[in-house]
Amino acid sequence: MSNNSVKKVAFIGLGVMGYPMAGYLQQKGYQVSVFNRTTAKAQQWAKQYGGNFADTPAKAAQGAELVFMCVGNDNDVRSVVYGEHGVLAGMQAGAVMVDHTTASANLARELSQAAKQQGIGFLDAPVSGGQAGAENGVLTVMVGGEQGDFAQAEAAIMCYSRCAKLLGPAGSGQLAKMVNQICIAGIVQGLAEALNFAQNAGLDAAAVVEVISQGAASSWQMQNRSLTMLDGKYDFGFAVDWMRKDLGIALAEARENGSHLPVTALVDQFYSEVQQMGGSRWDTSSLLARLKR
Numbered sequence: 001m002s003n004n005s006v007k008k009v010a011f012i013g014l015g016v017m018g019y020p021m022a023g024y025l026q027q028k029g030y031q032v033s034v035f036n037r038t039t040a041k042a043q044q045w046a047k048q049y050g051g052n053f054a055d056t057p058a059k060a061a062q063g064a065e066l067v068f069m070c071v072g073n074d075n076d077v078r079s080v081v082y083g084e085h086g087v088l089a090g091m092q093a094g095a096v097m098v099d100h101t102t103a104s105a106n107l108a109r110e111l112s113q114a115a116k117q118q119g120i121g122f123l124d125a126p127v128s129g130g131q132a133g134a135e136n137g138v139l140t141v142m143v144g145g146e147q148g149d150f151a152q153a154e155a156a157i158m159c160y161s162r163c164a165k166l167l168g169p170a171g172s173g174q175l176a177k178m179v180n181q182i183c184i185a186g187i188v189q190g191l192a193e194a195l196n197f198a199q200n201a202g203l204d205a206a207a208v209v210e211v212i213s214q215g216a217a218s219s220w221q222m223q224n225r226s227l228t229m230l231d232g233k234y235d236f237g238f239a240v241d242w243m244r245k246d247l248g249i250a251l252a253e254a255r256e257n258g259s260h261l262p263v264t265a266l267v268d269q270f271y272s273e274v275q276q277m278g279g280s281r282w283d284t285s286s287l288l289a290r291l292k293r
């Protein structure tokens with residue numbers, strides 16, 4: 001099976017991320033069959049993009065050369081992969097399963113083994129770029145797995161991405177995503193403290209950001225989130241609940257590999273306080289709201 005011949009694919013999980021990602025595959029010439037737990041969303045997707053929808057993950061996966069998934073957490077992935085209606089029951093030998101869910105590295109290793117027993121390839125491929133990245137087809141994809149499987153899936157992944165890189169064996173994509181989230185946790189807290197300080201000092205915080213975002217203090221968070229933070233707007237973006245899931249995964253991995261993550265652990269606690277303030281679905285930049293209480 002050469003990567004040029006890949007045409008029939010499946011996509012499981014049409015959430016904020018999966019819905020547009022599956023749409024790009026269909027728009028760029030793949031024959032996409034989707035499954036979503038809430039069928040109405042799958043029906044809506046099929047109507048919008050013209051692909052097919054199935055009533056089980058196994059049926060969606062039948063005959064597909066690539067099966068993509070983007071659901072919630074480790075156990076959500078297990079529930080769409082295993083069992084008589086799961087993806088593995090429908091997949092054929094030689095096909096590749098690609099998991100875009102942000103999950104643990106241990107799950108990736110487990111799925112890789114389970115797939116291998118059926119002659120199926122596996123890539124863990126969590127993404128960065130958020131809802132806007134998915135809707136604009138410009139995600140960054142961190143991949144773990146084997147080179148041959150990556151070669152088979154890369155062209156399809158690039159339908160909704162601007163960068164996809166194989167970083168090592170199964171689990172490496174999830175480990176890289178943990179690195180990404182560790183970076184973000186510290187940066188957002190730093191930004192929240194800085195904006196709070198600027199306002200308490202009587203400065204025009206927006207004007208300060210305009211200047212310092214041109215220098216060494218700049219970051220994606222500063223450029224894309226400072227103004228909404230200063231306006232107290234958090235009802236969009238990457239939810240605090242998801243961030244806590246991701247930080248929990250990173251902290252558990254750190255315990256296994258002996259890394260110290262004191263700032264990450266503290267910021268995770270701060271996010272639990274944001275949840276108690278009613279901010280479970282607020283964007284991660286809501287750390288500033290916690291300082292304003």
Ligand SMILES: NC(=O)c1ccc[n+]([C@@H]2O[C@H](COP(=O)([O-])OP(=O)(O)OC[C@H]3O[C@@H](n4cnc5c(N)ncnc54)[C@H](OP(=O)(O)O)[C@@H]3O)[C@@H](O)[C@H]2O)c1
Nearest residue numbers: 013014015016017018037038071072076101102130131238
């Ligand atoms: N949103 C972001 O900005 C972002 C950025 C990077 C990475 N991610 C990661 O991408 C993944 C998906 O995020 P999202 O924002 O798309 O989430 P979402 O909008 O909540 O969608 C989750 C999807 O997974 C399905 N699902 C959840 N549990 C399931 C289960 N047990 N069985 C079957 N289907 C299940 C949901 O089906 P229903 O429609 O039936 O609920 C829905 O299609 C998460 O791992 C998240 O951490 C998200």
